[in-house]
Amino acid sequence: MDFVKGLMLGLASGAVCAAYCGPVLIPYLLSRGGNILNNLLTILYFMAGRLAGYLLFAVLAWAAGMAAAASIKSEKAVFGVIYIVLAGAMIFYGFKRAGGDCAVKRAGFLCSTTFPAVLGFLTGLNLCPPFLLAFTEAARMGVLWRSMLFFAAFFVGTSVYILPLAILGLGRRIEALRYVGRLAAGVMGVFYLYLGILSLKGA
Amino acid sequence: MADNNRVDQKRRLGTSAVKAILLTLPILLLTGLMVTGGQPIPKEAIRLIPLAVTYLFINSIFFLLIYSGRISRYRTILFVTYAACFILTFTTNLIETRGSMILTQENMVKGETPFCPMVIPMVIIPAALTKTIIFPGSMASIGSILVAWLGVTIALGRGWCSWGCFFGGMDEGFSKIARQPVIRNINRKWTYLSFAVLLVIVLTSAATLSPTYCEWLCPFKAVTEFEEITSAKVVVQTVIFFSLFTGLVVVMPILTKRRTQCGLFCPMGAFQSLTNKLNVFDVRVDTNKCTQCNLCVKSCPVFALDEESVRKGRARVTCSKCGKCIEVCPRGAISFHIKGTDVGGNGRTAQLMFIYPAFLLLAIMGSGMISGAIYRVLLLITTGSILK
Numbered sequence: 001m002d003f004v005k006g007l008m009l010g011l012a013s014g015a016v017c018a019a020y021c022g023p024v025l026i027p028y029l030l031s032r033g034g035n036i037l038n039n040l041l042t043i044l045y046f047m048a049g050r051l052a053g054y055l056l057f058a059v060l061a062w063a064a065g066m067a068a069a070a071s072i073k074s075e076k077a078v079f080g081v082i083y084i085v086l087a088g089a090m091i092f093y094g095f096k097r098a099g100g101d102c103a104v105k106r107a108g109f110l111c112s113t114t115f116p117a118v119l120g121f122l123t124g125l126n127l128c129p130p131f132l133l134a135f136t137e138a139a140r141m142g143v144l145w146r147s148m149l150f151f152a153a154f155f156v157g158t159s160v161y162i163l164p165l166a167i168l169g170l171g172r173r174i175e176a177l178r179y180v181g182r183l184a185a186g187v188m189g190v191f192y193l194y195l196g197i198l199s200l201k202g203a
Numbered sequence: 204m205a206d207n208n209r210v211d212q213k214r215r216l217g218t219s220a221v222k223a224i225l226l227t228l229p230i231l232l233l234t235g236l237m238v239t240g241g242q243p244i245p246k247e248a249i250r251l252i253p254l255a256v257t258y259l260f261i262n263s264i265f266f267l268l269i270y271s272g273r274i275s276r277y278r279t280i281l282f283v284t285y286a287a288c289f290i291l292t293f294t295t296n297l298i299e300t301r302g303s304m305i306l307t308q309e310n311m312v313k314g315e316t317p318f319c320p321m322v323i324p325m326v327i328i329p330a331a332l333t334k335t336i337i338f339p340g341s342m343a344s345i346g347s348i349l350v351a352w353l354g355v356t357i358a359l360g361r362g363w364c365s366w367g368c369f370f371g372g373m374d375e376g377f378s379k380i381a382r383q384p385v386i387r388n389i390n391r392k393w394t395y396l397s398f399a400v401l402l403v404i405v406l407t408s409a410a411t412l413s414p415t416y417c418e419w420l421c422p423f424k425a426v427t428e429f430e431e432i433t434s435a436k437v438v439v440q441t442v443i444f445f446s447l448f449t450g451l452v453v454v455m456p457i458l459t460k461r462r463t464q465c466g467l468f469c470p471m472g473a474f475q476s477l478t479n480k481l482n483v484f485d486v487r488v489d490t491n492k493c494t495q496c497n498l499c500v501k502s503c504p505v506f507a508l509d510e511e512s513v514r515k516g517r518a519r520v521t522c523s524k525c526g527k528c529i530e531v532c533p534r535g536a537i538s539f540h541i542k543g544t545d546v547g548g549n550g551r552t553a554q555l556m557f558i559y560p561a562f563l564l565l566a567i568m569g570s571g572m573i574s575g576a577i578y579r580v581l582l583l584i585t586t587g588s589i590l591k
């Protein structure tokens with residue numbers, strides 16, 4: 001039952017979820033210039049990170065319960081920091097050695113598998129509206145495994161909207177798209193940085 | 204070199220005075236209708252003088268452009284004048300109708316935000332997903348912007364950026380100040396930045412259901428209207444607007460002698476490049492005549508030419524059809540061209556076919572702003588106040 005509920009919520013609000021993840025994932029996929037299969041793999045890494053973020057929240061939701069859920073919502077500072085970390089990763093990726101082949105290759109830990117997972121994890125920790133709904137629902141459950149099952153189902157439901165982004169691989173021969181993707185990741189990072197700073201200021 | 208340029212250019216478009224007068228006649232007629240707006244000619248001098256001066260100015264520019272064949276030089280004069288007059292006319296009108304340049308929440312709720320084509324790429328996805336328009340204003344006003352945009356795009360494509368945009372003349376004006384550029388080389392990768400900005404604003408507008416370019420990135424907020432400062436967020440936004448304006452519209456154009464806002468940042472320019480396919484004109488290099496001297500590459504204000512594109516014989520999609528390269532090429536190898544026809548075969552006809560709609564757009568966009576600005580100056584001289 002919890003699984004079905006989570007799945008339904010994910011399916012119902014997945015388009016909004018995709019709109020929230022798109023700004024992070026789309027520039028990254030374009031900049032990689034991979035084919036559809038490579039993109040699917042990258043999206044899977046991204047989603048694995050996102051699932052980890054969700055499950056972390058599932059644990060929090062279980063531990064916090066309904067009352068604390070409200071207080072976490074208002075805990076803007078935490079999300080401010082998350083935004084800033086995400087911004088840092090994207091700015092680094094986007095602008096580091098603009099013109100070089102692959103900025104992240106040079107920074108060992110940020111290799112092509114870990115980086116999308118890190119992006120996914122940080123995106124998973126963002127408070128987008130459907131996610132808040134899921135969080136509130138999971139917080140009511142009171143049992144850890146139910147809360148985790150609910151979030152996992154929610155993740156599956158929303159993923160239906162994210163996987164089709166692999167189609168961007170069709171444009172892989174257009175070299176310009178790689179530059180555009182890289183730079184867009186950097187600009188997006190600056191945008192998240194504003195959001196992070198504003199969140200911190202409003203904390 | 205300058206003389207060489209003129210002689211070769213004359214071969215392409217310049218003509219005799221009589222022919223130039225004849226070719227100016229259609230513009231004389233159409234701008235006559237445009238300047239008066241089809242209304243009877245006003246009797247008061249303060250209304251009549253601005254219209255007459257604007258009419259004479261626009262038509263003299265067209266005549267000189269045709270007579271000399273120096274498309275870019277005379278376009279620039281009109282385009283920069285229009286941009287400068289736009290600031291004066293727009294802001295004084297704003298202050299008269301709304302009381303100040305400040306945009307309040309109430310103005311936004313009432314949909315009192317003026318026309319801006321930049322809205323188009325931002326509203327498409329949210330409109331498709333939610334059936335709502337994420338910009339203050341009615342469906343009808345957005346609809347009319349869309350129709351106007353489609354018309355301009357079909358007629359000129361990215362030519363909008365050199366013949367229509369009310370902001371383009373600002374960085375073009377500043378790019379003309381220095382005699383020599385201080386910064387000469389800009390990494391080609393940065394010429395993709397405007398597409399990246401476009402991608403970011405489309406995605407973030409879809410995610411946040413708000414026009415993120417208007418809220419966060421528009422440099423021209425600095426000289427048109429800006430949001431009332433009511434929070435730290437608006438302070439940050441205002442600092443960004445002023446920094447972008449100073450950096451991209453003033454300082455960088457002076458240092459590089461290029462239109463850095465239009466060529467490197469403006470997402471509307473990128474959007475026009477993507478939709479440029481709808482338009483029949485492009486700029487082509489006759490590779491048989493070209494000696495690869497790269498003068499055109501160095502002079503293109505929006506970075507639309509590089510060695511590779513010259514070798515391939517065509518400007519990149521970011522070409523704003525300003526005519527500068529046509530003017531500087533000592534071999535007369537570059538011309539406006541109608542897609543699907545021979546390169547170099549129809550140079551003169553293609554140029555004329557392009558110049559008429561392009562110039563008319565500039566005249567339509569510019570005439571109201573120029574006469575409006577002259578009117579404000581006369582008002583100031585005669586009454587001591589720039590406002591009615």
Ligand code: SF4
Nearest residue numbers: 493494496497499532
């Ligand atoms: S097109 Fe003209 S200006 Fe450009 S490289 Fe060739 S000859 Fe030189």
Ligand code: SF4
Nearest residue numbers: 503522523525526528
């Ligand atoms: S390629 Fe020529 S016409 Fe196009 S923007 Fe550059 S200078 Fe102007």
